[in-house]
Amino acid sequence: MLDIRDLTAAYGPVTALDGVSFTAPEGKITAVLGANGAGKTSLLRTISGLLRPTKGTAYLADQDLSRVPVERMSRLGLAHVPEGRGVITELTVEENLRLGRLGRADRAKPTDLERIYTLFPKLADRRHKTAHVLSGGERQMLVIGRALLATPKVLLLDEPSLGLAPRIVAQIFDLLKSLVESDGLTIVLVEQNARSALSIADYGAVLNLGKLVVHDDAAVLAADDTLRHAYLGF
Ligand SMILES: Nc1ncnc2c1ncn2[C@@H]1O[C@H](COP(=O)(O)OP(=O)(O)OP(=O)(O)O)[C@@H](O)[C@H]1O
Numbered sequence: 001m002l003d004i005r006d007l008t009a010a011y012g013p014v015t016a017l018d019g020v021s022f023t024a025p026e027g028k029i030t031a032v033l034g035a036n037g038a039g040k041t042s043l044l045r046t047i048s049g050l051l052r053p054t055k056g057t058a059y060l061a062d063q064d065l066s067r068v069p070v071e072r073m074s075r076l077g078l079a080h081v082p083e084g085r086g087v088i089t090e091l092t093v094e095e096n097l098r099l100g101r102l103g104r105a106d107r108a109k110p111t112d113l114e115r116i117y118t119l120f121p122k123l124a125d126r127r128h129k130t131a132h133v134l135s136g137g138e139r140q141m142l143v144i145g146r147a148l149l150a151t152p153k154v155l156l157l158d159e160p161s162l163g164l165a166p167r168i169v170a171q172i173f174d175l176l177k178s179l180v181e182s183d184g185l186t187i188v189l190v191e192q193n194a195r196s197a198l199s200i201a202d203y204g205a206v207l208n209l210g211k212l213v214v215h216d217d218a219a220v221l222a223a224d225d226t227l228r229h230a231y232l233g234f
């Protein structure tokens with residue numbers, strides 16, 4: 001589904017991503033792991049067109065994403081939930097959700113919104129409240145819900161667990177797993193919380209200093225003591 005080939009990107013003289021290749025198969029979760037500065041965020045930004053590759057590309061189905069303007073990514077079925085939960089706190093929960101369809105000719109239907117509220121009942125309770133009342137976990141649910149409203153085929157998630165209590169992380173990860181099973185969604189999950197990510201992922205890719213160290217079944221990575229100690233911090 002998402003085929004990453006020799007992807008290379010830089011910020012001026014700083015190489016952030018250096019010849020990374022792997023495939024994130026359809027209907028599966030691929031965890032992207034690695035320490036601070038490994039290049040995880042840069043990988044997602046390069047896939048979604050926020051950062052242009054200096055070499056290599058990513059294909060979504062057969063579409064070369066390096067040639068697609070960033071504002072067209074959503075229509076191709078790519079959704080990117082960046083680091084940091086960018087909710088607009090002055091808008092209501094529902095207004096924030098509707099932003100997920102911005103720029104699309106077909107606006108969100110009531111049934112689309114109801115589906116998000118079924119997935120995240122806490123958002124339903126607060127739909128007409130401004131988003132500043134939401135907790136960190138609820139904000140994460142809101143940005144995931146907003147991305148889902150665009151009905152993506154591939155969902156890129158950057159550190160959704162950051163700063164959340166383990167119980168909330170487990171809730172969010174369970175939901176991601178169920179979306180993959182029910183909708184055939186393809187997920188690329190960037191995480192520093194490698195242990196939790198590998199517990200729901202099918203595959204894992206480990207980055208270090210912009211390079212791919214290994215790509216394998218999640219269970220194989222989780223069982224590799226040397227790799228865990230060297231790169232995954234558990
Ligand atoms: N805007 C920027 N300008 C210059 N260098 C940057 C910028 N953003 C990231 N870098 C550098 O690119 C490299 C990869 O950073 P990146 O943010 O992709 O790593 P990461 O794996 O997401 O790290 P973290 O776990 O801290 O989020 C690092 O060396 C970083 O310092």
Ligand SMILES: [Mg+2]
Nearest residue numbers: 040041042083
């Ligand atoms: Mg990052």
